[in-house]
Amino acid sequence: MRIMAIDYGDAHTGIAISDPTGFLAGYTTVITAYRPEVVAEGIAKLVKDHGVEELVLGYPKNMDGTLGPRAEKAENMKRLLEEMIGLPVVLWDERRTTIDAHQILMAGGKNAKKRKKVVDAVAASLILEGYLTFKKSQR
Numbered sequence: 001m002r003i004m005a006i007d008y009g010d011a012h013t014g015i016a017i018s019d020p021t022g023f024l025a026g027y028t029t030v031i032t033a034y035r036p037e038v039v040a041e042g043i044a045k046l047v048k049d050h051g052v053e054e055l056v057l058g059y060p061k062n063m064d065g066t067l068g069p070r071a072e073k074a075e076n077m078k079r080l081l082e083e084m085i086g087l088p089v090v091l092w093d094e095r096r097t098t099i100d101a102h103q104i105l106m107a108g109g110k111n112a113k114k115r116k117k118v119v120d121a122v123a124a125s126l127i128l129e130g131y132l133t134f135k136k137s138q139r
Contacts, residue, residue, distance in 0.1 A: 003054040005128035006043065007097065007120050008077050013039050014120030016128040017050050022135070025128045028121035040080045047085055055087050056131045058094030058123070092131050097123040 001022040007014035011034055017027040027050065031042040046052065057078055060070040078089040101122035 001054060002050055002052045003056060003128065003131065004043070004047065004050070004052040005056045005058070005092070005124045005131060006077075006081075007058045007094065007124040007127055008039065008074055009120055010034065012120045013042075014122070014124030015043070015046060016121065016124035017046070017052060018128060018132060020051075022054075023132060025125045025132070028118075028125055030118070030120050036077055036080055040077070040084050043081060044085050047087070053087070055081060055085070055089045056092045056127060057081070057089050058097065058127045059091035060094055063095060090131070092127055094123070094127050097126040100126055 001018075002020055003018040003022050005016045005025075007016075011032060013031040013033070015027075015029045015031060016025050018024060019026045029046070031039055033039045033042065043055075047055070057074055059074050060068075062068050074091065078091060081087075081089050098119065101119045104122060105119060
């Protein structure tokens, strides 16, 4: 079962899709769009093209666990995706994923310009890895 993780952002949305077994993170990309409907259409196309059966959306909680405006945007995207695609969307705590993604890319020698192009896809991969690890522990 292929699982897609989504790191939804204002201009760039990172996407990571698992391998067919649902055990490993595989394909990554970034959707560049400002309008939620355009992002959702891009996600819907990827779901169809890759045979995705489960969606996981990063849920940006504040460091103290409270919810802010970013979490509300994620909740709105969740509803839009469920309506448009017809699959349930799991909200997944994404605290620190973008920070960790930047650190991973810096450690790999990527300069700021190169990091900006891929950081959202790396953050989506971290969301996916966390979710896959959780699912494995539930088996």
